[in-house]
Amino acid sequence: MGRLVRTEGLTDEQEEILKLVRQFVEKEILPVATDLEHKDEYPTDIVEGLKELGIFGLMIPEEYGGLGESLLTYALVVEEIARGWMSVSGVINTHFIVAYMLMQHGTEEQKQKYLPKMATGEVRGAFSMSEPSLGSDVSAVSTKATKVDDGYEITGQKMWLTNGGSSTLVAVLCKTDEGADSVYRNMTTFLIEKEPGFGETAQGVTIPGKIDKMGYKGIDTTEMILEKHQISADQVLGGEPGKGFYQMMDGVEVGRVNVGARAVGIANRAFELGVAYAQQRETFGKPIAQHQAVLFRIAEMATKVETAHSMVVRAARLKDAGERMDVEAGMAKMVASEYCNEVVEASFRIHGGYGYSKEYEIERLYREAAFMLIGEGTSDIQKMIIGRSLLKDYKL
Numbered sequence: 175m176g177r178l179v180r181t182e183g184l185t186d187e188q189e190e191i192l193k194l195v196r197q198f199v200e201k202e203i204l205p206v207a208t209d210l211e212h213k214d215e216y217p218t219d220i221v222e223g224l225k226e227l228g229i230f231g232l233m234i235p236e237e238y239g240g241l242g243e244s245l246l247t248y249a250l251v252v253e254e255i256a257r258g259w260m261s262v263s264g265v266i267n268t269h270f271i272v273a274y275m276l277m278q279h280g281t282e283e284q285k286q287k288y289l290p291k292m293a294t295g296e297v298r299g300a301f302s303m304s305e306p307s308l309g310s311d312v313s314a315v316s317t318k319a320t321k322v323d324d325g326y327e328i329t330g331q332k333m334w335l336t337n338g339g340s341s342t343l344v345a346v347l348c349k350t351d352e353g354a355d356s357v358y359r360n361m362t363t364f365l366i367e368k369e370p371g372f373g374e375t376a377q378g379v380t381i382p383g384k385i386d387k388m389g390y391k392g393i394d395t396t397e398m399i400l401e402k403h404q405i406s407a408d409q410v411l412g413g414e415p416g417k418g419f420y421q422m423m424d425g426v427e428v429g430r431v432n433v434g435a436r437a438v439g440i441a442n443r444a445f446e447l448g449v450a451y452a453q454q455r456e457t458f459g460k461p462i463a464q465h466q467a468v469l470f471r472i473a474e475m476a477t478k479v480e481t482a483h484s485m486v487v488r489a490a491r492l493k494d495a496g497e498r499m500d501v502e503a504g505m506a507k508m509v510a511s512e513y514c515n516e517v518v519e520a521s522f523r524i525h526g527g528y529g530y531s532k533e534y535e536i537e538r539l540y541r542e543a544a545f546m547l548i549g550e551g552t553s554d555i556q557k558m559i560i561g562r563s564l565l566k567d568y569k570l
């Protein structure tokens with residue numbers, strides 16, 4: 175383990191989990207990641223290994239079959255996994271958000287029904303807010319759930335479902351008519367069950383196919399078409415309609431810590447590759463690390479990795495302590511994702527022309543880093559959240 179991205183004050187159990195995950199990443203992920211990514215191949219063996227390690231149930235309470243670990247443990251595990259291959263952390267992220275939403279907002283019946291199977295990875299979660307015409311502006315959700323007899327009928331189109339094909343349980347934000355005067359209180363989260371795969375995966379639920387992306391390959395990102403999907407009222411998250419927006423925002427808040435952690439993982443790997451290459455490549459009679467411009471680049475990269483890691487850890491610790499962390503999660507996500515892109519670009523520059531070759535890992539990281547700027551809200555949206563919250567706290 176290198177000098178960067180260390181965390182003080184961890185328990186023996188946390189250290190043990192991280193050690194196991196680190197070994198798994200070294201042995202099972204890093205040697206195959208770039209090849210699988212270039213082939214856009216689903217990492218089936220890696221996912222099975224994660225199941226065995228208990229990663230799908232990391233934060234699920236022990237009474238529901240999980241390991242009952244903290245958000246901090248989760249974030250540190252994600253940093254390690256993303257250091258190996260960011261797409262693999264994407265496999266567990268939407269699953270983790272759905273499990274978290276169930277833990278926080280589900281009825282006891284819903285928890286009993288889903289959490290034990292989610293802990294083993296038998297049930298796999300995806301979450302769906304975005305639509306073709308909206309991502310940042312969640313208030314514009316148009317997928318409509320209409321009340322019928324003892325349930326609802328849902329029609330609409332969803333976009334950008336990470337794990338849309340491989341998941342079997344999708345938390346879907348829909349518009350419902352609760353007669354509330356605020357658009358936010360006229361939204362409901364439904365727990366839609368479906369088969370894995372593509373085509374019609376449940377009555378009125380079609381997953382057309384994988385979206386072809388520039389990076390974040392290997393795992394499936396899809397659309398979802400809902401055509402008069404019939405769903406019973408007990409599939410409303412928490413049993414009560416009109417709370418969906420707030421439930422989703424709660425899920426996205428911890429998701430921001432997750433994306434921050436992923437960004438730290440990618441940046442850490444980019445640093446490692448850059449600092450190694452800089453000592454091997456020689457120009458003008460010496461290793462390029464001995465040219466001050468490159469040395470300074472290394473110093474700046476390391477400082478950014480450390481800053482981002484500290485902010486992710488702080489946000490996770492606040493959440494674990496039961497404190498508000500909207501500002502801190504937004505800051506951590508924004509800083510980690512922006513720094514991740516800067517660090518990856520610096521490492522890419524250190525690699526010279528070879529960085530542009532698919533033979534070098536930095537080429538993959540370059541494409542993966544870009545997604546960190548988008549997922550769980552862009553930096554513009556983080557700034558809106560941070561700024562508005564601070565205006566309330568510092569109100570004159």
Ligand SMILES: Cc1cc2nc3c(=O)[nH]c(=O)nc-3n(C[C@H](O)[C@H](O)[C@H](O)COP(=O)(O)OP(=O)(O)OC[C@H]3O[C@@H](n4cnc5c(N)ncnc54)[C@H](O)[C@@H]3O)c2cc1C
Pocket residue numbers: 268301302303304307308309310311333334335336337387390395545548549550551552553554555558
């Ligand atoms: C690979 C991938 C996987 C994804 N997975 C999921 C998923 O699993 N579930 C899900 O629900 N969604 C998912 N998304 C969607 C993602 O959350 C959105 O793409 C993201 O929130 C941005 O929304 P948008 O693409 O509609 O951009 P827009 O909202 O159209 O924004 C476009 C630009 O305008 C800026 N902007 C917008 N509003 C403002 C404002 N008020 N002030 C200043 N600037 C503004 C944005 O910052 C951005 O630069 C995924 C996206 C990708 C690419």
